[in-house]
Amino acid sequence: MNVVLFCGVSVQRHHFHPPMGGQPSVPPPPPSPLFDDPWMNVSWGDNNRDLHYVDSFRPVNDEVRHIRVLLYGPVGAGKSSFITSVSNALRRRMTCEALASAANSSGQSFSKKYLTHRIRKGGKGNYYCLVLNDTMGLEEGYGRGIHTHDIKLAMMGHVKEGYKFNPLAPLSNGDPDYNSSPSLNDRVHVMVCVHNANAPEMKSSILLKLREIREAASRKGVPQLAVLTNVDEACIDTKTSLRNVYRSKYLKKKISEFSSSFGIPINCILPVKNYSHEIQTCSDVDTLILRAVRLIDLGHDFTNKVLR
Numbered sequence: 001m002n003v004v005l006f007c008g009v010s011v012q013r014h015h016f017h018p019p020m021g022g023q024p025s026v027p028p029p030p031p032s033p034l035f036d037d038p039w040m041n042v043s044w045g046d047n048n049r050d051l052h053y054v055d056s057f058r059p060v061n062d063e064v065r066h067i068r069v070l071l072y073g074p075v076g077a078g079k080s081s082f083i084t085s086v087s088n089a090l091r092r093r094m095t096c097e098a099l100a101s102a103a104n105s106s107g108q109s110f111s112k113k114y115l116t117h118r119i120r121k122g123g124k125g126n127y128y129c130l131v132l133n134d135t136m137g138l139e140e141g142y143g144r145g146i147h148t149h150d151i152k153l154a155m156m157g158h159v160k161e162g163y164k165f166n167p168l169a170p171l172s173n174g175d176p177d178y179n180s181s182p183s184l185n186d187r188v189h190v191m192v193c194v195h196n197a198n199a200p201e202m203k204s205s206i207l208l209k210l211r212e213i214r215e216a217a218s219r220k221g222v223p224q225l226a227v228l229t230n231v232d233e234a235c236i237d238t239k240t241s242l243r244n245v246y247r248s249k250y251l252k253k254k255i256s257e258f259s260s261s262f263g264i265p266i267n268c269i270l271p272v273k274n275y276s277h278e279i280q281t282c283s284d285v286d287t288l289i290l291r292a293v294r295l296i297d298l299g300h301d302f303t304n305k306v307l308r
């Protein structure tokens, strides 16, 4: 008998020895760790539509130059990695095109020109009308990690660029880094809570901080999403293929638990794996990351609603 770990559920496998002369008895198969049908349909590897969408997106509201997304969550949840992944997935658009054109010698020079133009335009970081703001991680207890008050101030656009978060004292009106009259462009248009799928059960003090931030965002009508990182390491099925993300029973349970403890609908939780260094053209990793383009739509709706 050996024990195989399937998504945290131990499944006992018996080696049956057929009785002499008799028919081998067939043991009931262990329950599958995967759903037959995914609970969310994803167009795996088909990223061009999303890439084009982010590429050509411009806010309608003149007051807004870009949709600002603020990431918050526990220390080490993967906030910074997520930002790198989004930026890589978007910039890889160039890589994908470059690879495609290199393979087609007749189309090469045309593609190169297009490529240069795109890189120049995007080089300063103002190309995509989406900015992601990273924050310091939330920690257990008082006076450690980022102050929840600072996250709420940043949400309302009161925190100036380059401010160094201080766990002991939140920013206050009158400080040089305090923007007392933020524009709609300074404000955050989508709040994203980042959580590691494999983290041990969240400490209640951290959960309280997360909820406090979420409730502040709800009061101000700011749209919210959550990003569940490290799904590649969550279970053997997602490790084998990311395409099992919406088929894994274990991950579905994880997402449901996070949904009820944090108080955010299941369909607002985006499972992701961070970008790895390998050059794989337009991969499944990007497919999950690019579902984050929903950030733009949510933020866009918000910036239009606030104006009216």
Ligand SMILES: Nc1nc2c(ncn2[C@@H]2O[C@H](COP(=O)(O)OP(=O)(O)OP(=O)(O)O)[C@@H](O)[C@H]2O)c(=O)[nH]1
Pocket: 074, 075, 076, 077, 078, 079, 080, 081, 082, 135, 136, 137, 138, 194, 229, 230, 231, 232, 233, 272, 273, 274
């Ligand atoms: N396997 C795997 N590792 C990840 C993933 N996302 C992040 N990591 C790793 O997790 C660690 C923490 O990630 P960070 O992005 O630094 O986390 P953070 O939320 O910015 O952390 P703080 O800034 O300290 O609050 C790093 O070693 C990452 O390489 C993922 O999706 N899969």
Ligand SMILES: *[C@@H]1O[C@H](CO)[C@@H](O)[C@H](O)[C@H]1NC(C)=O
Pocket: 038, 039, 040, 041
């Ligand atoms: C996914 O697509 C299939 C085939 O189009 C459909 O039968 C199924 O209901 C869809 N699932 C969800 C969750 O939308």
Ligand SMILES: *[C@@H]1O[C@H](CO)[C@@H](O)[C@H](O)[C@H]1NC(C)=O
Pocket: 080, 081, 084, 085, 274, 275, 276
């Ligand atoms: C993603 O996670 C891996 C560990 O699995 C790490 O080595 C790598 O640096 C991370 N990538 C980014 C872009 O943070």
Ligand SMILES: *[C@@H]1O[C@H](CO)[C@@H](O)[C@H](O)[C@H]1NC(C)=O
Pocket: 104, 106, 107, 110
């Ligand atoms: C290669 O480039 C030519 C000229 O631009 C184009 O007509 C053709 O469709 C391309 N082939 C492929 C496989 O992309």
Ligand SMILES: *[C@@H]1O[C@H](CO)[C@@H](O)[C@H](O)[C@H]1NC(C)=O
Pocket: 131, 132, 133, 134, 154, 159, 160, 161, 162, 163
């Ligand atoms: C938010 O992100 C933008 C773009 O990455 C950066 O320039 C800016 O300094 C950030 N602002 C804050 C308050 O962190």
Ligand SMILES: [Mg+2]
Pocket: 079, 080, 081, 134, 135
């Ligand atoms: Mg970080």
